[in-house]
Amino acid sequence: MGLVSNPIAKMILQRIGLGLLSLVIVSLVIFLAVNLLPGSFASAVLGRSATPDAVAAFQHQLGLDRPMVDRYFTWLSSALQGDFGNSFSKRPVGTIIGPRLLSTLRLAGITAAIAVPLAILLGIVCARYRNRLPDRFLSAVTLAAISVPEFFIAYVLMLFLATRLHIFPSLSSIRSSMHFDEQLYRMALPIMTLLFVVLAHMMRNTRAAILNVMSRPFIEMAQLKGEPEMRVIMRHALPNAIGSIASVVAINLAYLIAGVVVVEVVFVYPGIGQTMVDAVRNRDVPVIQACALIFSTAYILLNLLADIISIVSNPRLLHPR
């Protein structure tokens, strides 16, 4: 008896276990990718002319002279405590990343908080008026939005709303001492850019998920019972689309991650994406590892959440025979 005898709890536990497993695999991949090529890596960073002493010193600094398994567990266990070691610039990675991670979370969080409900709402509107004017219009706009690079949207917004019309500042340099209103004002352009891209992807997929359910026979049955169209969508289609909408949302938040990196660079927003790009240019390995691990963890957790939502919203699992 107890928790595990409940099939839903069992599936959720299994799914969480799988999520943890992928976290371990991902951490291993991130760790190995950097450590499989220590020799070439050291000389690549230090240059071909580096003396053997310099290489040895470099390896020791990274701890590359210890056995790999040992190093992996040391790295992982300290990473779990928020300690990612020292960057090549000698500062602790934690203090470089910490405040920037918060900034990025704020940017991504605000965007997601607007994008998710809006995408679902617009997806429902498109499904309700499928192949009619609102649907065609939104589909054309979103197709264009997913076809153009993020930096194009960013610069167009910057050119018109900042340089020409002076409504918003073109650069989003924010400090923690600023009032929240001021921060939000400075974040306006990055948020708008991200919204445009993420919303487009998410809305298209939400529409597809709802229409997929709309093609099933029980929807026609509801129509034949005389249900009004909006009620058919809200009461009959939506409860069956929750699972797929949840995974659509999770998958599309990946665009948020990619978008964040580009957008932070364009608007010089002090976030973790910007930090990672700088670290890649300087080949600052500990920082890169930390950033990659954080982004991947966020992505895996989101997908885990989506899977759990879709398990919990499945009537066959909720009410077994």
Add this chain to the structure above:
Amino acid sequence: MTNTATRSAPSQTALARGLRAVRQAPPTAIFGMVVLFAYVFTAIFAPFIAPYGEFQVVSSVPYAPWDEVNLLGTDQLGRDFLSRMIFGARNSIGIAFVTTLLAFAIGGFFGIMAAALRGVADQVLSRFVDSVMSIPDLIFTLMLLAIFGTSVLNLILIIAILDSTRIFRISRAAAMNVVTLDFVEAAAARGEGLVWRIVHEILPNILPILISEFGMRFCFVFLSIAALSFLGIGLQPPMAEWGSMVRDNATLINMGDITPLIPAGAIALLTIGVNFVADWLLNMSSGLSDEA
């Protein structure tokens, strides 16, 4: 007898069918094809079209304004912007095309094999792909580029391998749908070998899906490379690339100059065009399967 199906026999050649299809294409697809043709033409004949060389410094003034000599002005080093745009077409499109092709070769091969072999091979490949895909694309690419260095070859290989995971999923799913059909089983029951079954029974049935998917994946690869170059980690200077041209001239935006938007717009126009054509191909291939 019920032999009343008297539709015309397939006497037309593939070429004639293709021409007829193009004539009946919707305006969006025609627009896409025109754009695509213009870009490919520019890319191939870049040295003949461009007024100046790719790396040629033509002005002592950086960021020179538009005039009769330098139609789009000059860039941050005084090179002709229009010429760099034209050579950029060649570099950006060529590299994205090769990368996509490679991704399809890798992903398609393993995807079909996984579907045909099933069992352990399928499990191992699928789990591997799952774990690669649980790291966001751009982040993985950034990390690998930092480790291996940013050469053109590394860029192509890294993006191709990472993108091949998507194509693995697509081709595996498509092949799975075909593998379970009776005609594949009938071939197996006859004693046909695995290779014959893949080449004759499976491949012809998933090819239309792969071809129409090619456009979408090309756009994705193209945008990824542009984004990387924009971040300064993709194609390296002095090579002309649209993403890095945006980055290098971005300061002009703050002066209200739209020049940096031109390469960004060129990227956007191409991806929209390809998407339109791919959409049309997708509709046709699904229509084809129930008509001819």
Add this chain to the structure above:
Amino acid sequence: MKHENTSTLSRAAAIAVSDLRIEARTSSGWTEIVKGVSFTLRRGEVLGIVGESGAGKSTIGLAALGHFRPGCRVTGGKIVFDGTDMLSLADHQRRKLRGTRIAYVAQSAAASFNPAKRLMDQVVEAAVERGGQLREEAEANAVAMFRSLQLPEPETFGRRYPHQVSGGQLQRAMTAMAMICRPDLIVFDEPTTALDVTTQVEVLISIRKAIAEYGVAALYISHDLAIVAQLAHRVMVLRYGEVVEEAPIAEILSAPKHPYTKTLWALRSIEEPERPPSGDLLQVRNISASYGTFKVLESVDLSVGKGQTVALVGESGSGKSTLGRVIAGLMKPDGGAVMFEQSRLGPVVSSRTKDQLRRVQIIYQSADTSLNPRHAVRKIIGRPVSFFHGLSGKKREARIVELLRMVELDGSYIDRMPSQLSGGQRQRVAIARALAADPELIICDEVTSALDQIVQADILKMLLDLQNRLGVSYLFITHDLEIVRAIADQVVVMNKGRIVEHGKRGEVLSPPYEDYTRLLLDSVPEMSSDWLDRLISTRAAIAAKQ
């Protein structure tokens, strides 16, 4: 207890359809699929609509509710219900009639119930939302209906979710859902087609009882005239969107006027004499097989004589198709042996010789999926010709044409793609592909069940013809006892992975019956309008004795 409806409907027509024309969008523009259909249905009357797939039956049924599927449009005619033309009403006005005054029962109840909602919520929805009933009142009505439809535990039945009850129960629940508002008209669209024969009988009895009890008018749509004969007062025979014949049921059964109507029981006209047993070609000994831990076959024995037809009969899930796959080497058995001409065949294809493979061929149920849509007929038939017999060039070409002739298609079909053939022609090509190997045994897995009656009869006659000429043996896997009665020499009855009876056709299909065989035989609708009545009284008599 009759529903007290004081409207003028009680004596007049419940629904009158006149000159209805509906078009559907195809790749080459709009095509008319319902071509001027007219009929009138009075209150308390049941009108059967019979026709083959694509005849436009469902389209007409849905039109009675003023509903048209996406890609369909009305181009003419009237649908007069309660004095108003449905086609002149606005969407929201039609919606008010649906579920309350005109109701619909769909073919697949499993797909037509919303999986996320409890049955009760769905059954009473229309009554509470638009039928003016209070929730408690509607639920009480539903429980009464569940009871009258003989659903288990009627008080709590509605608390279940659709996936928690069986297909037959769901179909009855859907009938309850249609009846909840005491509508004037119910459209039944093939309500028993997706069910097994034994379940079909139960549902038919329930539906008939409900129609009689509530005195509702009904349109009963089916491809099976024998089913319609049990319920309908009048029958309308439909073909290619046109009414071929309309008459009282007795007249249709005893004196059909139109030749097409007669073909509806074409299958029943085949009478192949039973051949005496001959030496064994195939012997299956003690075969067991399983999917994972689920046992599909348990110690099955079977033999097929040279030039004989053995029918393997059973309901879905009985394991009959799995047995066919084991014989063909497509599924590895857990134990037992497949013997062909006294020599043991390997368990899987790769362990058999090319000649062993050649001698056993298989034909599938659906030629849509058994022919590669990207191959022309030349390649489909030509491949086994060159694979097994090494023919090429002109000889190969000549052999392909010869094979096409054997299946009654002429040589010009050689360049056709499968999509350019009709369903029957595709199955002929699939048969030619099997014959191309020069086999001694052909496993026919439900080869005619996806086809219309008349095509089915043609294909069966051709198969018998080929057998007489070539001396090939058939293992005929089917759920259809009519086919068994028409062509089998030997009959093997399977149930739940075991063989329950086998023997000569004459012995198995005549008394004394084995219990399960009897159940199967009883469940097959007969072409007479009193079959269901007789069945009910026989069962009552048996129940009374016990």
